[in-house]
Amino acid sequence: MSKVANAYKNTEITTSVSSANANDLILLVYDRIILNLRLGKKELENNKLGIEEFTMVNELINLGLVASLNDLKGGEIAQNLRNIYLWAMHFTIEARLTKSCEKIDEIINVFNKLREAWEFIKSPKSTNNLVR
Numbered sequence: 295m296s297k298v299a300n301a302y303k304n305t306e307i308t309t310s311v312s313s314a315n316a317n318d319l320i321l322l323v324y325d326r327i328i329l330n331l332r333l334g335k336k337e338l339e340n341n342k343l344g345i346e347e348f349t350m351v352n353e354l355i356n357l358g359l360v361a362s363l364n365d366l367k368g369g370e371i372a373q374n375l376r377n378i379y380l381w382a383m384h385f386t387i388e389a390r391l392t393k394s395c396e397k398i399d400e401i402i403n404v405f406n407k408l409r410e411a412w413e414f415i416k417s418p419k420s421t422n423n424l425v426r
Contacts, residue, residue, distance in 0.1 A: 316362075317412060317415060317416040318416070319358075320359070320362070320412050321409060321412055321413065321416070323354055323358040323359055324405055324408060324409040324412065325409070326350075326354055326358075327351050327354050327355060327405055328402055328405050328406065328409070330347045330348070330350045330351045330354070331347070331348075331351055331386070331398055331401055331402050331405070332402065333347045334347035334348045334351065334386075334390070334398065335395050335398040335399070335402075338389075338390070338393050338394075338395055338398070339395060343390065344390060345390075348386050348387070348389075348390045351382075351383075351386050352383045352386055352387070355379050355382055355383050355386075356379075356383065359375070359379050360376060360379050360380070363375060363376055378404065378408070382401050382404065382405070385397055385400070385401055386398075386401060389401065
């Protein structure tokens with residue numbers, strides 16, 4: 295079983311993911327990506343490579359986010375998200391190779407903003423805010 299599958303299995307056990315809706319799952323993936331980026335950044339700060347953490351980031355992005363995109367239903371939004379996710383994967387590798395904590399902070403910032411947007415979409419108040 296892959297690391298990502300194990301991570302999802304462990305998360306499912308501890309958070310009852312099986313009963314979550316799609317938005318909750320996306321938020322969970324964002325949370326795990328942000329967590330692993332922060333852990334990887336700490337590894338870089340300690341003159342380590344953070345291989346495990348950054349590998350998990352890219353697996354979560356690829357298998358958890360890119361794989362969930364539906365171009366037919368999502369259209370331009372799905373394509374834009376795909377571009378962001380692919381940028382993040384590339385930038386994560388680049389940041390690790392150059393040991394750039396600043397680049398990691400940029401990726402964290404992007405995922406925090408994406409997470410906020412998904413949280414807004416999930417909110418029952420968001421429908422009311424969009425109508426006004």
